[in-house]
Every structure is written in structure tokens, then in C-alpha cells.
Amino acid sequence: MKHTQRLGYQRLAEVLMERGLVEAQAVRDALEMGQRGSLPFPEALVSASLVADWELSRIVCEVFNLPFLPVEIADPDPAARQGLDEGFLQEHGLVPLSRYGNILTVAMPAVVPAEILSQVGAGSNLAISPVVGTVRTNRRWIEEHLSPQGPLPSEVDLSDMAAEGEDGEWANIFDEGDAAVQLELTDEADDETGLSLDTGEESLTLDLGEGDDGEAQSIQLDLGDDTQNA
Numbered sequence: 001m002k003h004t005q006r007l008g009y010q011r012l013a014e015v016l017m018e019r020g021l022v023e024a025q026a027v028r029d030a031l032e033m034g035q036r037g038s039l040p041f042p043e044a045l046v047s048a049s050l051v052a053d054w055e056l057s058r059i060v061c062e063v064f065n066l067p068f069l070p071v072e073i074a075d076p077d078p079a080a081r082q083g084l085d086e087g088f089l090q091e092h093g094l095v096p097l098s099r100y101g102n103i104l105t106v107a108m109p110a111v112v113p114a115e116i117l118s119q120v121g122a123g124s125n126l127a128i129s130p131v132v133g134t135v136r137t138n139r140r141w142i143e144e145h146l147s148p149q150g151p152l153p154s155e156v157d158l159s160d161m162a163a164e165g166e167d168g169e170w171a172n173i174f175d176e177g178d179a180a181v182q183l184e185l186t187d188e189a190d191d192e193t194g195l196s197l198d199t200g201e202e203s204l205t206l207d208l209g210e211g212d213d214g215e216a217q218s219i220q221l222d223l224g225d226d227t228q229n230a
Helices: 009-018 024-036 041-047 053-064 086-092 114-120 135-145 158-167 169-193 224-229
Strands: 095-100 103-108 127-132 196-199 203-210 216-222
Touching: 009 024, 009 041, 009 053, 024 041, 041 053, 041 135, 053 127, 053 135, 086 114, 095 135, 103 114, 114 127
Parallel strands: 103 127
Antiparallel strands: 095 103, 196 203, 203 216
């Protein structure tokens, strides 16, 4: 753990100012954000576009003499995070890459302080071996693997909804709507033609509406004998 004993934001901040990469006031503001816990120092730098993500990682590798191993290259082993506090990993942007015996390799979002790394294996005999990742690639991996979300409404399987509708309330709603439309179409057809049917046991009456003289007109057909013979 020789490397982690000197890992910290302050040294990185000094190098950024010495090289003229970031103005002193901007560095101080970013450090204050990290101290307040609102946003870690490297993430504040990248989010504010003060330093490019990959450039920041390159500088960390130079300053702390650590290897660069982003998650796209490392392909994290799911077994590496078993038993770890995933909430802690999300908070600090850490991605467990692999385990070899009691050695746990962890990709940092550029860099995290040594005291934070020491807490990753708290309560276990794990020795943490840090490597340098990037802010955005770490966060992207965390969002995909440690923060699962339900499917968006557009991704819901419509076939499942249809299956429920066949036996549930959805089918009743569609049946009632279909019946209402058919009734409305029938009423409109009667209004347009002026025809209606009135059937009895032995007669059929056709209502023809009003004639030119304004009087109702109809035709009555006697179906008594013919219907029985048929």
C-alpha cells in the first residue's frame, strides 16, 4: 500500500496550479466542493471543464506513479465487488476490477484520498491496489451496474399488457367503448335515412318519416300467414 499513503487531492491541486493548467481560485473552489462532500475534487474539475477527463488521468498517473487502467480496457469482474458496500463505491466513484487472493484492484475516478481507499476493504483482510481510471467512464459503469432502474414506459412489453387485458379490466373497457361506438353509428344512420323498423308478432311497420305535406308516413306489412308458412 506504498502508493496509497500519499494519495490525496492537495498534491494534485498543487501540480495543476504549478503547471498553469487551472487558475488558483478555480482549484480552491473545486477543493472546497470536495471537502463539503458535494462533489469529489476530480469530478468537480471535469464537470466544470477545467481539465479534460483523460488529461486529468494522465497527470495523476505521472504524479502518483500509478498505472492507467480504465474500465473499458479492464472489463471489471462482477465477483470483485461481492461483499463490498455498493453505496460507498457509488459515492466515491470507485470500480472494483478484480481480486487475486486478498488483493483487490480498484479503478479510481482519476484519484481518491488514501483514507477513502482504506475504507473499501473495511472489516475484511483485503489489500487495496489502486489504478487510475477516468471520471466519466467510472461513473458510466457505476450507473449501468450499481444503480439498476426499472424499464422506461416506452420499454414496457405491450404483449404483457394485452394478456392482462384479456382477463381483466382492460378487456371490459375496450368492449364498452366498442359498444358505445356501434350504438352511436346506428343512431346516426337512423337520423340520416329517416327509416326505422317496428316489428310485432304478426306485422312489420316501416316508418318513412315526414312527407312533403309534413305528415308522418309509414307502411305496414302483414306478416301473419306468410311468416307461419315460411
